[in-house]
Amino acid sequence: MINSLFCDGYTASIYYSPADEVFFGKLIGVNDLVTFEGTSVEALKQGMQEAVDDYIETCRLLGKSPEKSYKGVFNVRVSSDLHKKIALLASQYNVTLNDFVKSVLQYASSHQEIGAEVFGER
Incomplete structure (x- = not known):
């Protein structure tokens, strides 16, 4: 199962903490650690939207690209x-x-x- 949410072209991995009874997520493919949470699916989606909006604005103010750059080269280890x-x-x-x-x-x-x-x- 893919536990992901999508918002404005961004993807987040989604998890649930039974101990805290909260959903939490992390944006992937970005240059920084961007997290969000919510106690319901709707709150989680709202949290992601707010996190994306805030991250884009922060990157704009800092003059940096929010998206992680990929070189197109990586090592794969196989038998x-x-x-x-x-x-x-x-x-x-x-x-x-x-x-x-x-x-x-x-x-x-x-x-x-x-x-x-x-x-x-x-």
Whole structure:
């Protein structure tokens, strides 16, 4: 299950604390730690809207970009067996390993239901 909320192009991961009886969230993909909370779903949504608005305004006043920048380069560690399998598959399709992985990631990102199949309920 994806526990997320969306607001004005921003995404937040959402959690529930049974001890405090409160929902809380954290904006993801931003340069700073931005959190919010609420005791109901509506209060949580309102808290996110306020957090997003405040964060955008603060970034504007500071002259900085709110969104985290991504270089497009990251390391992925896999087993040697998986490395061999995907390298062989890539060569069978006459593409580089990098292009093969990019294609698989692009496919997965446009078919989000795959996440439920692969990761199930967590």
